[in-house]
Amino acid sequence: MAEPTQPLPSIEEHRRAYEDGTRLRGFRSACGFVTATWGLACPRCGRRDVEEVDLDPRGTIVAFSVQHVPSDEFLNDAPYAYVVVDLEGGGRVSGWIDGVGSDEEVAVGDAVVWTPTYKPGVHFRPAGAGASEAASATGGG
């Protein structure tokens, strides 16, 4: 099997990049599958020739749930929406949107943009809600 085309970042480097707002890193397999999740081989095809890519910060919500009982790291943020987002250009990630209190405030198909904050995790905002800086800062894919 082919070796990785370049050294892959550690999980910590990956996390620090998206929490600092510098990069939303991902990995593309030779089979075309793109994921943000760290690994040494593609979880779909098993091939090891995985390359690092910058993921597009823009995407669409494919599934969500509004959280009313958080874990400790989100203690002061509930309610908020946990979202699964299909990114433009490929890749699907878990993330969250703050300030969402009910199912009526978010919908499958809504456009969102990765918008780093000082809080943990991959944070999104609805597209067009003053969150386009990250998209332009990272090239927007």
Added chain:
Amino acid sequence: MRETWVVGAASNRFGRMPESGREAAARVALEALDVAGLDPKEIGYTFVSNCFGIAERQAHLGPLINTALGIPDVPSCSIESACSSSSAGLHEAFVHVAGGFEDAALVVGVEKLSHLDTLNATSYFAMGADYAFETRNGATFPGLYATLAHAHRQKFGTREEELGAVAVKNHANAALNPHAHFQKPITLETYLRSPVIASPLRLYDCCPFSDGAAAVVVGAREKHPRPSAEPLVIRASARSGSIADMHDRTTLTGLPATRTAADKAFRQAGLERGQVDFAEVHDCFTIAELMALEDLGFYPAGGAGRATTEGETERDGRLPVNPSGGLKAKGHPVSATGASQVAEIFEQFNGRAAGRQVPKAEIALAHNVGATGGSCSVHIFGRR
């Protein structure tokens, strides 16, 4: 491979245990051995599951249990597979006994979390998911299953009343189970009035944080031909896995690991879905029971909700599901759950399930999921 039986099983009352996990595990193990009519010295290996033992400042529980049982020289190891830990332990015991390495093995699962508050318990449960890529992005355990529920509703039009019917049925069953955490039936109105935890899941969609312990004794038929109770013949012991992160899978309306484990199990057993008389399935949330029934192949995708509202999965229905009350109402002491499903099937096969006895107990299935399906066990049991 030798024919292998479950020769004894036991569970304590789920809920809030006054004693430590270590004490509860040893007691329930001894009870299961007594049911089997085996002396502890006949055990060749002990498999212990206790995912969150660190919450009691204790790891390496196996030697403590074996010492308490008077068999300190018997080997032990800890088996961790999140909520499917003790069914994974059962699989290991099966492999050891069926493969001829041991003539009998003990499986023990125990959890004690009731001394933690909801915030800490929620945080512990979330550790079963991917911390770096799910939990740190806002996922909680109810949140992940709620996201599956949303996707299921989006695709199949799953109604709140269908989720509620699972809760009402399982609470009714638990009310007849002296080992269950919840002992009272609920109405659909009570369900619909309960607060939202993670939309669309309400409080009564969620299993409780329970303490509890359960144990299973596995033995080779040729070495234990005359057990004290009616044994369960292990017709299939199958495990499977899938991509750990839910968002990276090809589906958000089911658990791929359940499908592959079920296919493997039915092939091993040489049985068809229609031959199963009743099932204990992994209903950590109501949506999980519906997805399980679909992924196991008992109903087509999107079909389990209607079957549930029409009573097909009640104790006297076409396919009784979770006569114990399930994780939802019997309770879910994470590492004890898989073994407790087997303890329920053992009771049913021995005609000791009293008011919750199912009409026919010849072939039964136990389905136990780790986290959101990164791991999964399916066992099928028959009579000798």
